[in-house]
Amino acid sequence: MKNSMQIFTRPWIWSWLAAGLVFTMTLLLTKGQGAGGLAYAALSFGSFAAIVGLGQMLVMTLGPGNVDLSIPATMTLAATLGLKVMNSEPGNAMLGLGVALLAGLLTGGMNVLLIFLLRLPPIIATLAASLVYQSVAIWSNRGLRIKPPETLADFATGRLIGVPNVAWVALILSIIIWIVLERSLWGRWLLASGQNLRAARLAGVPVQSVRAVTYIVVAILASVAGYLLASFSGGAALNMGSEYLLMSIAVVVIGGTSVAGGFSNVPGIWGASLFMFLVVSMLNSYGAGAGLRMVLTGTIIIFIVIAASSRRGRL
Template sequence: MTVMNENPISESRFVQATDTRRSARIGAETISTITVAILCVVLLLGARFISPSLGSWSQVETVLVLGSFLVVLSFGQGLVILSGGLDLSMPAVVTLGGILATNWVGATDPGAWYLLPVVLLVCGAVGFLSAAGIVWLRVPPFIMTLAMSIIVASVLLGYTNGTPRGSAPDAALALMKGHLFGLPTPVLFLVAFVIFGWLFQSRSIFGRYLYAIGTNVEAARIAGAPVTAMRILPYVVSAISAGFVGIMLVGYSNGATLRMGDSYLLPSIAAVVIGGSSILGGRGTFLGTVGGAILLTTLGTIISAIGLEFGLRTIIEGAIVLVALLLLREELFQKLGSLWR
C-alpha cells in the first residue's frame, strides 16, 4: 500500500518560501532598526547638553553593561512574541535563576560553576511547563505564563522564608565585574551574544520556522514545519534567558532578592516592540530588539542622572512605547517606500 506524504514540501522549499515572505518585510524591518539606532546615538549625544559626563565613553560602557540584562531578556521575549505568544513569567524566572545560583553555588562553593547549567535547566523546565499548558492544554499564553509566574514566586517565597541566602558565584562575578582587553567583560559578552542572537533568529532554520509560525500556523504546518516543537522552543529559550539574567544580576549586585526581576517585564516587551517587531508575531529582527533595549537603558540612565522621580520615568517610557507603536507601523514604512520609489 502506498502511503502519501502529507507534507510534500521539502525543507529546502520551505526555507525558500519563508525567505520570499521575509524579503517582503525586510525593508520595513531594516528602516525600523536603523531608526532605533539613530535615536540611541542622538539620545547619547544630546545627553551631553545636560551633563558632559553623560556622553562620555565611561557612560557608554555603563549603558552597555546595564543594557546587557535587557538585551538577553528581550532575546527570549522576542522569540516568544515572534511565534505569536507572550511570556509574563520572566520576572519570577529571573528571580529563580538568581536565588538558585546563590543558594546552590554561592552558599556552598562559590567556585562550583558546573552547577550553573543545572540552574538554567531548572529555569528551562519552567518554560517547558508554560509551553505545555499553552500548546497541549490550549491555555492562552497570557493566562498560562502569568499563572506560572505566581506559582514560581510563591515557591521561592516558601523556599527562602522571605530571605535569600548565599553570595554571588565566582563565575557570575567574573562575567559581570571582570575586564578583558581593556574592556569590561559584560561589554564583550554583549557583543558576542548579539552576534549569536542575530544568527539564531535571522539565519537559522529555527528562526525561519518561528517567522512562519508567527505569520500563519496552519500554513507553516502544511509546509512541513514542526509546529508543536517550535511553539514550545521559544518559551524554553525565554526561561533559560531569564534564568541567565538572574545569574548576571547576582554577579552585578553580589546577591539575590525576591523581587529582582520585577522591573524587567514591561521593558522586555517594550524593547521588542520599539525594535519594530509585531506584537501579533511573524515580524521583527533581533538587531532591532537590541536597539530598543539600548534605547530604553539609555533613557533610564539619563532620567536617573537628571534625578527625575520613578513615576515620571515610567510615564516617559510609556510615552516612548506609544510613539514607537505609532511611528513604526508597517503602513508608515509602506508609504515611505512608495515615496522613495
C-alpha cells in the first residue's frame, strides 16, 4: 500500500498520467481503433521534443535564469549545414552527422563565450546569438530544400521491433543522460550547482566549467534533434525549429523538473513529450478547430503545472 502511494509523490508521474489519460480519451472516440498507429506517431514525433527537452532540462537544472532560447536556431543551422554537406548523396550520412554536431558544438561554444566572457544573462545571450545563427542558416540555405540521402531518410522514418528508430535514438540519449545525472560526478556537480550555486562553489565544485559544459551539451542535443528532424521530414526548412522553443520549455516543466533548479527528471520528459503530441491529436480527432485546440492546450498545460506544484506544497 505504501509503495503504491509513494509512486504518486514522483514528479514524473503526472506527465505520464496525463499522457495516458489523453491517449485513452482519443481511443474512446475511435472505439479502440488505431491505438498502435497513434502510439507509433506519438513516439516518432515525441522523440524530437524529448531530445531538445533533455537539453533544456539540463540547462534549467542550473537554476533560475538559465534557459537556452537558441535551441530552434541551432536545430535549423545544424540541419541546414548537415544536409548541405551530404548533398543527397548516399554514404554521406556520417559526414552530415559530424557537420551537424560540429555546428552544435560551435553554437554552444558561442553561447558559453557570451554568457561567461561577456557576463550576459543566459536568456538574453542565447536570444541575441540565436538571431546570428538564424542568419547563418538563411545564408547557407538560400531557400533550397536539399533532400536527405535515401538511406538516412529510410533510417529516420524506419522502425526496429515496432518502435520508430528516432525513438530508439532519443531513448539511448535519455538513458545516457540519466546515468550521467544520477551516477557520475559531473551529474552530481550539475545538481549541486543548481541547488545552491554558492554552496557548490565553496564545496569545490568547478561551477563555471559545469555550466559551460551544460550549455554546450544542450546545443549538441539540439543539433542531433535538428539533424534527425530534417532527415525525418525530407529536408531542412528555415522555420523547422520554431515550435521547439516553447515545446522544449513546456516538456521540461510538465515533466516535473523543478523550475527553481537543482532537480532533473528524465522520465518526466518522455511523459510530457508524448503528452504534448497526444493532446493535439486528441483535440484534432474530437474535431476542435485550431483556435480551440490552442486554448485547450494552454489551459491543460497550466492545470498540470498547478497539479504538480500543489503536490509539492503538501510534501
